[in-house]
Structures are given as C-alpha cells and as structure tokens.
Amino acid sequence: MTTRGELLARLAAWERGELHEEAEADLLQQLVACGLAWSLSGQSQRLAARMCRDGLLDDADTFLAREFCEKELRP
Numbered sequence: 001m002t003t004r005g006e007l008l009a010r011l012a013a014w015e016r017g018e019l020h021e022e023a024e025a026d027l028l029q030q031l032v033a034c035g036l037a038w039s040l041s042g043q044s045q046r047l048a049a050r051m052c053r054d055g056l057l058d059d060a061d062t063f064l065a066r067e068f069c070e071k072e073l074r075p
Contacts, residue, residue: 007031029057 010027013019019027028048031037037048051057 025051025056032057 007027007030010019010023011031014024014027028037028051031040032048032052038045040048048057
C-alpha cells in the first residue's frame, strides 16, 4: 500500500515528466481508485478518463470515473 507521502512524491515526479508510461498508469490507477484523479488539473483528469474509457486502468470502474468519463469524453 502506498502512503500519502509516496503518492504525493510520485504525483510531483509525474508532473515533472519523470515517470515512464507504466509508472504513470500505476499512479493514475491509484488516483482513480481513491477518487483523487478527479481533483487534478483538467488535462490530468481527461487523461485518467481516457485511460478509464479505454480499459487501461484495472480499478477504473468507480462511480466517479464513470461519471467523469460520461460527462467529459462523450464520443
């Protein structure tokens, strides 16, 4: 389990572009699972929502994820 401090450090590294694709997906999965993905910047929210929609996040079937995906990423 990731601590809050570890999650914040990884989020800061991600924002600096220091995470590779797999680490980025893992971080976003954790943020979606705990609901924090939807309080990030709009660009970050849209990325998380696209990954949810495309089935790239294992834990993407949360109410907030579905609601955001439906609202922001309608085809």
